[in-house]
Amino acid sequence: MLTDKRFQAVSPRVHFPDLEREVMALWAEEDTFRRSLAHRREGKPFVFYEGPPTANGRPGTHHVLARAFKDLFGRYQTMKGRYVERKAGWDTHGLPVELEVEKKLGVSGKQQIEEFGIEEFNRLCRESVYEYVSDWRAFSERMAFWLDYDAAYWTLNSDYLQSVWWALKTIWDRGLIYKGFKVAPYCPRCATPLSSHELAQGYEDDVPDPSVYVRFRLKQEPNTFLLAWTTTPWTLPGNVALAVGRDLAYVLVQKRGTDSSSPEPVEKLILAEARQEVLQGDYEVLKRFTGQELLDLDYEPLFPYLPPEKRAFYVIDADFVSTAEGTGVVHTAAAYGADDLRVCQEKGIPIRHTVDLRGRMVPEMEAFAGMFVKDADPYIIADLRERGLVYREEQIRHTYPFCWRCGTPLIYYALDSWYVQTTAVKDELVANNLATNWVPAHVRTGRMGDWLEHNVDWAISRTRYWGTPLPFWICSCGERRCVASAEELGLPPEADLHRPYIDAVKLTCRRCGGQMERVPDVLDGWFDSGSMPFAQRGFPRARTDEFQETFPADFISEAQDQTRGWFYSLLAISTLLFRQNAYRNVICLGMIVDDQGQKMSKSRGNILDPTKLFDQFGADAVRWNFFVSPVGEDQRLGPKTLQNVVRQFLLTLWNVYSFFVTYANIDGFSPESPELPLSQRPVLDRWLLSRLDHLVETVDHNLEHYEVNGAARPLQTFVEELSNWYVRRSRRRFWKSESDADKLSAYQTLYQTLVSLSRLLAPFLPFVAEALHRNLCAGASVHLADFPSASGSARDAQLEQEMAEARQAVVEGLAARDSARLKVRQPLQSVTLPRAFRPELAAIIRDELNVKEVLSGPQFLLDTEISEELRLEGLARDLIRRVQELRKQSGLQIEDRIVLFLVGAGDWPRVISHFGGVVAAETLAREVVEQRPEEIAGAEIGEDLWIGLKRAS
Numbered sequence: 001m002l003t004d005k006r007f008q009a010v011s012p013r014v015h016f017p018d019l020e021r022e023v024m025a026l027w028a029e030e031d032t033f034r035r036s037l038a039h040r041r042e043g044k045p046f047v048f049y050e051g052p053p054t055a056n057g058r059p060g061t062h063h064v065l066a067r068a069f070k071d072l073f074g075r076y077q078t079m080k081g082r083y084v085e086r087k088a089g090w091d092t093h094g095l096p097v098e099l100e101v102e103k104k105l106g107v108s109g110k111q112q113i114e115e116f117g118i119e120e121f122n123r124l125c126r127e128s129v130y131e132y133v134s135d136w137r138a139f140s141e142r143m144a145f146w147l148d149y150d151a152a153y154w155t156l157n158s159d160y161l162q163s164v165w166w167a168l169k170t171i172w173d174r175g176l177i178y179k180g181f182k183v184a185p186y187c188p189r190c191a192t193p194l195s196s197h198e199l200a201q202g203y204e205d206d207v208p209d210p211s212v213y214v215r216f217r218l219k220q221e222p223n224t225f226l227l228a229w230t231t232t233p234w235t236l237p238g239n240v241a242l243a244v245g246r247d248l249a250y251v252l253v254q255k256r257g258t259d260s261s262s263p264e265p266v267e268k269l270i271l272a273e274a275r276q277e278v279l280q281g282d283y284e285v286l287k288r289f290t291g292q293e294l295l296d297l298d299y300e301p302l303f304p305y306l307p308p309e310k311r312a313f314y315v316i317d318a319d320f321v322s323t324a325e326g327t328g329v330v331h332t333a334a335a336y337g338a339d340d341l342r343v344c345q346e347k348g349i350p351i352r353h354t355v356d357l358r359g360r361m362v363p364e365m366e367a368f369a370g371m372f373v374k375d376a377d378p379y380i381i382a383d384l385r386e387r388g389l390v391y392r393e394e395q396i397r398h399t400y401p402f403c404w405r406c407g408t409p410l411i412y413y414a415l416d417s418w419y420v421q422t423t424a425v426k427d428e429l430v431a432n433n434l435a436t437n438w439v440p441a442h443v444r445t446g447r448m449g450d451w452l453e454h455n456v457d458w459a460i461s462r463t464r465y466w467g468t469p470l471p472f473w474i475c476s477c478g479e480r481r482c483v484a485s486a487e488e489l490g491l492p493p494e495a496d497l498h499r500p501y502i503d504a505v506k507l508t509c510r511r512c513g514g515q516m517e518r519v520p521d522v523l524d525g526w527f528d529s530g531s532m533p534f535a536q537r538g539f540p541r542a543r544t545d546e547f548q549e550t551f552p553a554d555f556i557s558e559a560q561d562q563t564r565g566w567f568y569s570l571l572a573i574s575t576l577l578f579r580q581n582a583y584r585n586v587i588c589l590g591m592i593v594d595d596q597g598q599k600m601s602k603s604r605g606n607i608l609d610p611t612k613l614f615d616q617f618g619a620d621a622v623r624w625n626f627f628v629s630p631v632g633e634d635q636r637l638g639p640k641t642l643q644n645v646v647r648q649f650l651l652t653l654w655n656v657y658s659f660f661v662t663y664a665n666i667d668g669f670s671p672e673s674p675e676l677p678l679s680q681r682p683v684l685d686r687w688l689l690s691r692l693d694h695l696v697e698t699v700d701h702n703l704e705h706y707e708v709n710g711a712a713r714p715l716q717t718f719v720e721e722l723s724n725w726y727v728r729r730s731r732r733r734f735w736k737s738e739s740d741a742d743k744l745s746a747y748q749t750l751y752q753t754l755v756s757l758s759r760l761l762a763p764f765l766p767f768v769a770e771a772l773h774r775n776l777c778a779g780a781s782v783h784l785a786d787f788p789s790a791s792g793s794a795r796d797a798q799l800e801q802e803m804a805e806a807r808q809a810v811v812e813g814l815a816a817r818d819s820a821r822l823k824v825r826q827p828l829q830s831v832t833l834p835r836a837f838r839p840e841l842a843a844i845i846r847d848e849l850n851v852k853e854v855l856s857g858p859q860f861l862l863d864t865e866i867s868e869e870l871r872l873e874g875l876a877r878d879l880i881r882r883v884q885e886l887r888k889q890s891g892l893q894i895e896d897r898i899v900l901f902l903v904g905a906g907d908w909p910r911v912i913s914h915f916g917g918v919v920a921a922e923t924l925a926r927e928v929v930e931q932r933p934e935e936i937a938g939a940e941i942g943e944d945l946w947i948g949l950k951r952a953s
Contacts (some may be wrong), residue, residue: 006670008775010661014654016618016646020767024141026774033146036078036783037086046082048074049553049583050147051566052089052155052529056100056128059139061610062559062592065635067145068623069557069587069708074146075763076703077554079787085550088152089532092129093467094525095190095405101125101466109358110191110463118465118500125466126156126498139610143619144766153536155468155528158494162485163535164528165471169484171576172472176421177460177482183338184459186413187403188359188372192462193417194403194410195524200451200564202404206397210377213278213327213392214384215269216242219298223265224252226299226315227391229278229326231398233380234373237303237365238333238354240344243318244291248328249273252287269391270294272328280392291317302389305364310350318343335414351414359411374409418461418470418521422572426455429571432581439587439706440632447563447588458572460524467522469502475509475516485541493541530569533582552580555706557587560632585706588632595638608637617642620765621650627712627764649716650768652723653757657772659727660750663734666895669747671776676745678794683840685749687803688726689794691718692753697790699760712764715757722753725807729844735924751776756788806841809833809860813849816862824850825877827870832857850877869914875907876915882941883923886949900925901948903932908945926952 027033048070053063074084101124102108105116113121137149153160171177184193194202212233215225226242244250251273254266271278273288297315320339321330334344334351344351354362361368361376367383368376384390401410422429429452438444461470471483486495489505499522507516534540539547552574558566567586574582593599594606613622622637625645629635663669678686695718702710733746755776762769762782773782813831817824830853837845842854851863866874883900892898900923902912909930912919916928932938938948 007661010658012658023767040083043083046077047550047553048555052091054091055133061608071145072763088147088149092156097125159538160535164531166484172482183341183414189408202402207400211394211396215389216299224268227271227327228329228331233377235333235336240312241332243330245321246317248291251285253283256282256284272323274323417459420458437585443588461521472519473507473516477512479511526569530573553583555585556583559589590633593634595640621645681745690796693794696788810848820864826874830863832861875911880922897952898949900928904945906944
């Protein structure tokens, strides 16, 4: 060993946030990220797609989750020799941006936007998406998410936009884009329809709504009513038909005991036989019949508004009627239900709107005119109640959709929209999804699979302003045209193609020579983000080679809410254009909840600021918490959770590292010293190196297969074993004064382990791993190192198994001591174990259980009888502990030698006589003096012992 200090001193007291800022400064100074890219430039590409965030708001804690997983695999694959481009991206279009600008302007809704001016409104939208870019960059750098922002793609750029147009044109040419009059989820606040996958992101549970059973009076029999049920009373003024199941069983009932001779008409009700449970009171069945017999019965409309131009208000049959709920008689308002619209179109029943595009009752609704639909509900119910048409009313709590952007209750609304016919490629979507590796695997056939099985056509048009304009031009003669580029419009490629400029572009109709005008709608922003694999390259107008080299992605990751968002849009667009999925592997993450498992919300006051978490606990702690939590399930995050991460894992690792550096510098250990052969190392070292080789194989294999928990949890277990078994068992080897082969083996083994561990942990804990590696490896960045590989040469499966059994024997022995209320410091004579251990392991068990002998016998037995000699030795152990405490209180360095002064009565003279040498060796005392110098400020231990010490000269 050498005599100089090879490593920078490391304090066991560490503040990880400060450490991380120091590492960040070092990375910035050395441009480590760029160097890591250049280092692997010639490597085989590993492609991950960055799901583009919108930068018109600050990043939140939920953004840390997906970015941590993306960074994990970017770093891992880089260390495996792959070239990982790490291209950043920004999602710049859509309602989030518009809503933010509306707030700043103090305007609301389309009318006020148009009064303000589309050109100026869109200019402000463009500005707003740049507002927090610097915050996002700082946030990403603070959590060690390395991205190339200088080469970022922007969905608002002309190149990107024209690639999206090319995609639409390609789908158009396949005949898979059409304009349809359909009922779609609609936001009256934003005045635009939503796609089905947008709808899926806005559901809220336990929402209260009215539950109303309504009487519909038959025209031919005024005292007979069809009983129907609804939770949307606002649709009742729009009723045009009642639907029944042709083959379902129905009954005509009246209250039992009714006096038939009474001059008052007797009320009779018609409902499904299977739904009589909704009746209030005791009813008797007067007649049974099938739904077929009810068809074409006319009933009186509930309201006289908007008399139809065609026949309406009669009983029809429909395949969607069931007896699972309600009455088996379905109130049908053609304009406000997908099934309602379909069946009314099939039967020629008129479709009429009683609600305008702002979600307000139209003027013809008289008493309810101008009311928002949800506000109109109680007034409509009251009106019907006064006229005796409400049979029963309650309140239910159910799951209801809200606009995922602005929070407004959605309604189902019939209107013209443009659709991509994704149902035409349903089988391909399903097949491509099944060919994709999903983590967790159940998402593939569960959440995602179910979604694809019930796939509907994609409503892509939005009647808004800030978005990719639909490239569809229409002539009054009916001719339609889709363009794929600015060049087709006679515009330069760099032209601003947004509204209102694009609205002024007219085309000449190829059929009639007339003027074609662009449809006013813009594109669903999800189509923008789902086009990023090719649009970020400007494909096919440019960089076709780059696109082909980076498609499909090897890996993507976002939270589970993106199953029907970005995950779906990538899959759908890629399938339509390229007949395959855009990604090979996907990690679908859960949602973040607080320490108590509660969903985070402003109302609960449990929203967390990620920057504050980084400043309090460190970004590595936040990252690690995610990696060891079950992937795909809700992830707990909060002060309590992160305190546990720091205390139980990070500090454990750091203390091992600090321990090694401290003693390595004391002894002048050099990593360059000739390496001892494995066969010459003690059993504890051979065991650790075998466990390390096993760990490398496990972590590498699981990361290769995107099993993050399977990689992180064994690392956590290993660090605990390293600290609480290997280092604790090896402390005397580092403390002892002689520099023999045993000590050298301990240093070399622990050094090798810490270096390998820093590289294994680098993708997970980029800051802490960097600090360890640079100090241990002469300033070399761990992020420029290779990922460890398992050689197998150190593997000893039998030794690992035997050590595990030895540790289990120790656990049982300690439990037996605890039951007998015997402290571990009190030596015992023997323990008998049901199996024999090799001598080295038996010695470890003997030392751990503080027994003189380890015997083998038919069953476990701890000898708890304490002889006089054992009792005195137990007192000696107590003395050693007291001296060590006094050493710490005196401010001595770990390596300082001392002179130990002891003055005792009672048992203590015999303890000192018998075990003084052991006490001296354990406390680094050069001599033990039985006197009490006046100049030494010692400590009284009970009434019989005084301890004092001083640094030896």
